Amino acid sequence: MGSPPNAAPHSQPNPGPDPVPRPHTPAGRDGLAALLAHPERAVIALDFDGTLAEIVPDPERARAHDGAVAALGRLVPRLRAAAVITGRPAAVAVRLGGFADVPGLDHLTVLGHYGAERWEAATGALHAPPPHPGVAALEAELPGVLDSSGVWHGTWTATAVERKGGRAVAVHTRRAPDPQGAFDRLHAPLAALAARHDLIVEPGRLVLELRPPGMDKGVALTDWVRETGATTVLYAGDDLGDLAAFGAVERLRADGLAGVLVCSGSAEVTELADRADLVVDGPAGVVGLLVGLADRLDERGPGTP
Numbered sequence: 001m002g003s004p005p006n007a008a009p010h011s012q013p014n015p016g017p018d019p020v021p022r023p024h025t026p027a028g029r030d031g032l033a034a035l036l037a038h039p040e041r042a043v044i045a046l047d048f049d050g051t052l053a054e055i056v057p058d059p060e061r062a063r064a065h066d067g068a069v070a071a072l073g074r075l076v077p078r079l080r081a082a083a084v085i086t087g088r089p090a091a092v093a094v095r096l097g098g099f100a101d102v103p104g105l106d107h108l109t110v111l112g113h114y115g116a117e118r119w120e121a122a123t124g125a126l127h128a129p130p131p132h133p134g135v136a137a138l139e140a141e142l143p144g145v146l147d148s149s150g151v152w153h154g155t156w157t158a159t160a161v162e163r164k165g166g167r168a169v170a171v172h173t174r175r176a177p178d179p180q181g182a183f184d185r186l187h188a189p190l191a192a193l194a195a196r197h198d199l200i201v202e203p204g205r206l207v208l209e210l211r212p213p214g215m216d217k218g219v220a221l222t223d224w225v226r227e228t229g230a231t232t233v234l235y236a237g238d239d240l241g242d243l244a245a246f247g248a249v250e251r252l253r254a255d256g257l258a259g260v261l262v263c264s265g266s267a268e269v270t271e272l273a274d275r276a277d278l279v280v281d282g283p284a285g286v287v288g289l290l291v292g293l294a295d296r297l298d299e300r301g302p303g304t305p
């Protein structure tokens with residue numbers, strides 16, 4: 001009996017590494033501390049593609065990263081609310097993410113089309129505004145613009161165009177022979193096409209999305225956070241469309257809320273990392289963060305804030 005040789009006689013067990021990565025900004029550390037101290041007052045909102053789902057060449061084959069839904073199912077019941085805010089149609093994000101009928105996610109909200117659409121897990125109801133008339137007119141003109149662009153060295157293929165239920169159209173260049181060159185070459189003509197139909201261009205990761213104006217992820221996030229009455233918000237995103245949500249969190253912080261900005265890091269987009277409190281390694285890193293938060297809250301026992 002007694003301590004083994006060389007062991008400190010009264011040493012404490014090593015608690016191991018903290019499962020939650022540490023934000024590098026004071027505001028981010030305050031935000032994370034507030035979330036962990038009072039999760040019942042905190043909300044999280046997450047982008048889908050590039051944040052909860054790995055980027056893949058075919059948009060239809062995107063899926064929630066392994067462990068993402070399970071981690072959310074553990075974490076979300078401890079929080080005030082959770083949302084996915086995405087450029088996808090809400091129903092598509094629900095299908096690809098596997099967010100319906102998940103234990104623990106019975107009150108998840110999915111805000112699609114940058115917040116224009118809303119799906120509630122509690123009811124399965126989808127609220128969507130009428131389609132913008134410019135989208136159908138633009139879809140009719142789009143093949144001509146793509147044909148004349150020359151970026152596909154021949155005819156463009158159907159895989160370049162993602163039709164989004166008559167509410168938006170995304171032109172993808174990831175599978176073009178020169179993806180970045182095609183993106184650069186198409187940007188101006190697609191912006192002009194969008195403007196002719198009172199639409200805007202939303203640039204993303206090798207995608208140019210043509211969509212109605214008047215809504216963005218910042219507006220969507222601010223309205224939703226206010227509606228929940230939360231005093232802490234964590235937002236995670238990876239792409240240019242998420243910058244509006246980052247701006248919203250910065251404004252909410254200026255209004256006295258606590259906030260954490262998480263960048264799902266990639267080599268393709270660097271703009272978010274500069275403004276984030278915490279940069280994690282893509283969707284795997286986001287899942288690690290969600291698991292770490294769930295672990296930390298579970299250490300306190302079920303239901304205890």
Ligand SMILES: O=P(O)(O)OC[C@H]1O[C@H](O[C@H]2O[C@H](CO)[C@@H](O)[C@H](O)[C@H]2O)[C@H](O)[C@@H](O)[C@@H]1O
Binds near residue numbers: 049057
């Ligand atoms: O707001 P998000 O959830 O990030 O959605 C934004 C757009 O993401 C999708 O495109 C991106 O993901 C694809 C699948 O991994 C990838 O192939 C593409 O290169 C990326 O840009 C989606 O297809 C768009 O409709 C969304 O608007």
